[in-house]
Amino acid sequence: MDSEIPPDELTGFEEYRVKVAGTNISCQTLLATDYLNHFNEIVMLLDMLPDMPDMIEECKAWAPKDYKSHFADSTFSDKQLAIEAYDRVPSKYRQPFEATIGQINDLLLDGLDRLDHLIADGAEAELLQENCRAISRAAQLLMDCASGIIHGGDRAMAQAEIDGLLGR
Numbered sequence: 001m002d003s004e005i006p007p008d009e010l011t012g013f014e015e016y017r018v019k020v021a022g023t024n025i026s027c028q029t030l031l032a033t034d035y036l037n038h039f040n041e042i043v044m045l046l047d048m049l050p051d052m053p054d055m056i057e058e059c060k061a062w063a064p065k066d067y068k069s070h071f072a073d074s075t076f077s078d079k080q081l082a083i084e085a086y087d088r089v090p091s092k093y094r095q096p097f098e099a100t101i102g103q104i105n106d107l108l109l110d111g112l113d114r115l116d117h118l119i120a121d122g123a124e125a126e127l128l129q130e131n132c133r134a135i136s137r138a139a140q141l142l143m144d145c146a147s148g149i150i151h152g153g154d155r156a157m158a159q160a161e162i163d164g165l166l167g168r
Contacts, residue, residue, distance in 0.1 A: 005090045012088040020085055023078045029093040030085040031067075031150040034076045036143050038065050039104055043143075046111075046136045050129035053119045059112055064105040097149045104142045111135035 005013055017027050025032045042062040049055055067086055071079040089097070115135070118128050145153075 004092055009088070009090050013090050016085045016088040019081060020078075023081060024076075025078060025082055025085055026150055026152070028152040029097075029150055030089045031093065031097060032071075032076070032078075032082045033147055033150050034074065034082070035067050035070050035150075036146060037074075038070050039108070039139060039143050042108055043136050043139050046115075046132050046139070049115065049132050050125060053128065056112075056116055056119050060116060062108070062112070064109070067101070093149055093152075096153075097146060100142055100146045100149060104139060104146065107135065107138055107142065111139075 013030065016030050020027055020030060023032075024034060042059065045055060045059050045062070049059060065073070068083045071082045076082060111131070115128070115131060118131060
């Protein structure tokens with residue numbers, strides 16, 4: 001609801017809601033789901049890793065990329081608009097979105113480090129598969145949470161929920 005957006009954010013938000021109409025950028029939040037493609041790529045690699053452990057180097061080449069950098073490097077048709085609109089995303093969406101993205105980045109970086117060690121130590125295939133599955137599942141749930149925020153939700157996952165997914 002617009003009434004939940006602070007007055008100092010409302011003018012820029014309303015201006016960009018008009019600009020993003022008819023694009024793949026949410027009129028409700030000014031965020032675009034295309035950003036999640038950055039994470040979909042590494043999750044796909046994680047799903048293949050148990051069968052092809054030598055792909056760990058390709059996985060380790062993945063690095064977090066912030067929202068604006070993703071769009072600057074993308075082929076998204078409205079990439080410049082997505083970059084500009086990000087500065088007008090109301091804090092009620094931006095804060096949980098950024099927190100969720102931070103959780104995804106931490107999960108993936110920690111997970112890739114753990115997987116790298118498992119592979120280097122010659123871990124059994126079953127253990128590698130179990131770890132890949134847990135990281136991939138947790139990342140997907142966090143991406144679902146981010147997608148919900150992009151579409152107008154404002155709830156990030158608590159760290160305890162993430163730890164529970166990973167069996168910590």
